[in-house]
Structures are given as C-alpha cells and as structure tokens.
Amino acid sequence: MDYLEGLNEPQREAVLQTEGPLMIIAGAGSGKTRVLTYRIAHLIYHGVDPFNILALTFTNKAAAEMRQRIEKVVGTESRNVWMGTFHSIFARILRIEADKIGYSRDFSIYDTDDSKSLIRSILKELSLDDKIYRVGGVLGRISGAKNRLVSVNEYLRNTTIQADDEANRMPEMGRLYKIYQDRLRKSNAMDFDDLLFNTNVLFRDHVAVLNKYQQKFKYVMVDEFQDTNISQYLITRKLAAVHQNICVVGDDAQSIYAFRGADIQNILNFEKDYPDLKVIKLEQNYRSTQNIVKAANSVINKNKAQLRKNVWTENIEGPLIDLIKASSDNEEGNLIANSIFEEKMNNSLRNSDFAILYRTNAQSRAFEEALRRRNIKYRIIGGVSFYQRKEIKDLIAYLRFTVNQNDEEAFKRIINLPKRGIGESTVAKIVVTADENNINLWEVVSKVQQFMPGRLAAPIDNFSTLIKSFKVIANQKDAFETATHVAKNSGLLKDLHEDKTVEGLARYENVQELLNAIKEFVDNPENEDKTLSSFLQSVSLLTSADDEKDTDTDKITLMTIHAAKGLEFKHVYIVGMEEDLFPSQMMLASRADLEEERRLFYVAITRAEKKLTLAFAETRYKFGRLKTCEPSRFLNEIDPAFIRMDKSLNGREAAAATLVKSMTPRKPTVVPANLHTPSQDFVPSDTSQLTGGMKVEHPKFGFGIVKDVEVQGNDKKARIDFEKVGEKTLLLSFAKLKIHTN
C-alpha cells in the first residue's frame, strides 16, 4: 500500500478510517483532495465495488480530476465510482426515477436565465409591478425556500413567511411561488434547486427507491461540506442512514456560498446527528510559504464565528506579500501584466503558474487588455461562458424543444427564430390559451387550428410540423446526427452563414464547436446514454470551471475568487482590493457582518504557494463614469509583519502609499476608453468636456454648433444646432460626437 507513504498521521488516519461517520476538518492546503483520493482508492483496493461508492464534489472538474488520480492507483475500475456534483448526480437519479414523481425522463433543466424569464412572464400575466417584485428577488426568495425544503403549500401556510413577505410589500410572493412551480411542472422542467428538492421528495415518498440507493451507496463522501445547504445535507444523511459510512470533508473558514443557501450550521449539526462521529483535523499546510499562511491566519482570526484551528506549515518563510497601488483600473492591469512578465523572466516560471483573482467577473476587462497587448496568453474561467452565448443557447433551445415539447422557455426562444412573424403577443396568447384550457403548450401549438384559428395559424402550424420532423430524427439517430439535422433544417445555421461580419463568422464557428462537442459526447465510451436528452442534461449542469476545451495549458488564469476554490498557483494576484468592491458594496449595505467576505479573502490568499501580490486602484470606471476608490479595509487586517508596507504611515494610508512596483511606471491614460478615432480634423472627444460654441460632428446629423450644455443629475444634456436637421437635444453619454478642433 505504497499510497500510504508520505501521508502524515492525521491524513493516514483519515484514509484508513473507512467505516462509520467521519468528519475531516481540513485547513487550507492540508492535502484534503489527496486524502479523499486515497481514501476512495483504499476502499477499492480492499475489495469495495466502485459501484457502491458515491463521492459528491463541488465541480464536475474536481470530480474528473479525482477520478484520474484514483485511476492511477487502482486502474480503470475507478470509472464506476459515482462521482460528480450534487446537481449532476441527482439529476441522473431523477432521470431514472422521473415517472415516480410525475415527470418524464426527458425533463428539461432550466438555468437561471430560463427561471428569470419565466418569472418575468408570470409577473406580466398577473400585472404585478416589477419595480416591487424584482425578478432576481422573487427567484431568490423561491430558491431560498426550496433550499430549506419549504414546499409551496408549506410556504402558503407559514405565517412567519407571509408576514415577512408582507413587510417587504410582496404579499403575492406565495402565489408567485405556486404559479412558478406549476409552470415548471407543466413544462416538464426543473430548475437547479428542484433537482435537490425533488430528490428529497423522491426519497421521502418512495421508500423502495430510497432503499435501492441506500443499498447501492455503501460509502458516501462529501467534499466541500461547508458549502452544502440543508437540502443537500438531508439527501446525504438519508442515503447514509443504513450503512452509516458517511465521510464529509470541509473547512468552515472557507465557507463562501451562504448566498446560495450553504449553511455552516451543517457542520455543527453533523456532530449532533452522529453521536459516535469521529473528527479528524488536518492542520499542516503543505501548499504555501510561512508568510502566506501566517498572513491568512491573521486575517481569518478576525472572524468570530469559527471553529478554532491552527493551520501551520514547515515550508520556507518566502517573500513578503507585495502591494501594488495603481492610479486607475487600466493601470492596475498594466502593472500586473508587467509584474507577471518580470516575475516570469526572473524566476523562470510558466504562465500557468500565475493566477489573477478578482471579486467580480466585470473586473477581468482591464487585465485582458493589458495581457493581450503584451502577448501573454491567458484564460478566463467563468464569465460569459460558451454555453451562455446567444447562438449556442438558440440551438440548444431547439434541441431542448425537440426533446421536450412542453419546455416553455425553449419555446419562447425559438418560436420566432428565424423570423416567422410570430410576435410577443402571440406567444403570450399561446401560453395563456394553454393555461386557460388546462392543457400543455404543445397541445395548443400542434392543434393550433382548433385553439387559435386565424391569420397566425399557418406559421405556427409550419413550426409544429418542423418540430415533429425533428422528433422523428431524434428517435432514430444519436445526439450528434440529430443536432446536425436540427441546426441545418431549423434555418439557424443558414442565418448565421449569411452573416459575413466578424462576429457572425465567430458565431457560426461557435455553433460548429457545439456540434463538435456533441460528437465528442457521442464518441466518448464513458457515456452510455447517447441520446440528445442525455446530452442536454449533462450540458445544463456544467459548472463555470468545466466548459473549457482548451488544449493549450500554459496560460495565465483569470477568475473570480469563488471559482478559484480548490485550486492553487505559485503566484497569485488578488486585484481590486478596494472598499465597495472587496468587501462588496452589497455586503457593506446589508448590515450583515463581513465574515463571509473575509472568508473569501482568506480563500484567495491561501490559493498562493510561493508569492502573493495584492493590488488596488485609486480610480475606477463604474457605469461609465470615473469614481475614486478607497483601499480595502481588509488590507489593514493583514498582520503588517507579513506584508511589505511603508512603515512611516499608518493604516489605510500606509496601504495607499505603498510602493508602486513596475518596470515602466506610467501616467494614467486620460483618453476616454470609448472614443478613439484620431484623425487630422478630429480629436477623440471626451464629451464631458463639451461646452457651448464648440463645433461638433454627429455621424447621422452632420455638423453642428453646441448651444447649451445642461447638467442633469448624473448626466449631461446638450442642445446642438445642426446645419442639416436643426436643433436637437442629445444625452452626452450616448452622443457619438466628434469635437472639431478648428
């Protein structure tokens, strides 16, 4: 058992303790993944059938990596371990057992966009004020209920919740929840939360089914336990109820998904639920230098709610944490890019040794530009992913509707694509007709003459004939052939092909790439079910870390801190260390404590192995206008012994004044980012500089003289007398003006 070599005492104990309930509290960088991997390998090595092992991870990517590592120890048998995210594993089970809870196995999975769109339609139908009932808020409320396993009926019955909603001026919330849920069911669709909620329902109402899986999963393991919600916890508890071999691994200090219903309380409850629980703490950090570990500890110790533990390391002291001050967000990008270039040369590192971590996806822009300019390769994880693109969602919607004709959201997306002369009002009418007659969407569409005779019947009829023809193909052919057929015959591909612009070409290629992905899916021997339906379910559960088919691995990684969980890099840059950004304004506004934000900072720091650099900007564009920023309070929370700061100053001032590290220090650029078309006659115009009497040119209205500039709150308006068209009032932030120099 050579895999036990090189494990420290608690690690080895965690691997060998295979029977009974076990909780592993694993500090950052303490070799948690290694333990989990060897633990599974150990089980298989000792004759446990991989079919009897369930391992729940946070991303599909983590599962795939773990599977590979186990395979190295025990061989291809490891492929049969059930390993994946909660959502993907239970979607798989729900697919098998769908009929027991009144779904068909081809149910659609709604992503957040679909859910929001559905809520938007419902709000419109009920003519509720969407200023009060904000789509995101309504969905959040419903999601919160589902994560706590509060059903529609319980929601409506619960007086506390009702009072709460009324206090928030949303008395109809319960009704919305009910209608939303009815509509999902009618669409034969589940949203993300339903996958967990319905699994709970399945296991509650169908003892035989529960027994089946209890027998199957003799060993249950949960990674990132601190980020599970009640709904997830109850599923695992039920599954492990017979054999009691449940092992959870987590770190309360790294709980960063409370906004999604994650509950650290689960860790505390776990001890109550399993009185003979064994707890093992992994506290030795193998990842980072002393300075990084100590700096991280100094930060997390500011939190009150935490299980005390002592993360320590034998690693070298390492360099101090650097702090970079930039005058603007663009300069921040430049300075970081320069720093990476320099570090890479000095220490002969590869691009893949670096990561840039930020709080929000929107921050990536400045870094992308700076890196591109320097020809440094990078990859962005998350953000607008491949599967979020319009052309991809369009084709997927077609495929979804081919598989499930009651998928309302897919229907809305494709009914007028390509244009069939069926507008918004017609779509609403179809949905309402289905609702009034208490029939499914597809009934109305396929028998349109009967329900909605008239001018629009013909195009709708054509549409349903088209879908029927797709369905015939889907029943005979595999996912790839069906998808290719649909792409060609729906007219989508033709539309894109005719678009000869650069973007159009890219979109066409994206669709081709989707078809390639489907081909790969079909060709992959690990996928037993090669139907379109199976492909669609796997695709809708990809995590942001997953959808990456990038063969070139030597790239700098750019991502949010959330996406960085579980990863490590030699050199980490945490950027945007500014008040209102990190900690985020929303966290500051809601008077909740900043503990989760602080844990997020802790997670970010502990990603670094050798060197950590923090950066902040003094000014930043927000909603198109320049704002001054204050350095983050978190900078002051790092023990100054571990960070390179200017000692002559105190507190936040010190942070602000600290050395600016750069090969080529440069002035911040003053040219506005949006307008640069330098020519002989025109200068790039910062329209905010516009004053009366200036000669300007507008792309449509031609030349004109500015008569008046008026400041209106945050915006400016200009009255301009154009030679050709006379006087116009333009909003400056939108006016595509050029200022004439002469």
Next chain:
DNA sequence: ATTTATATCTTTTTT
C-alpha cells in the same frame, strides 16, 4: 410586426 432611437437602470459570488 419589426426596426430604430432614446431614456432609464444597473451594483456580487454560482449549481
């Protein structure tokens, strides 16, 4: 029904 212009609003993290 669809396109185009203009006004208004946005304010995190993700399965």
Next chain:
DNA sequence: AGATATAAAT
C-alpha cells in the same frame, strides 16, 4: 459601459 424598457417610426 452595457443591458433593458419605452416610444416612435417604418
């Protein structure tokens, strides 16, 4: 800046 809603024009 970018997305989305509304109004007006085609």
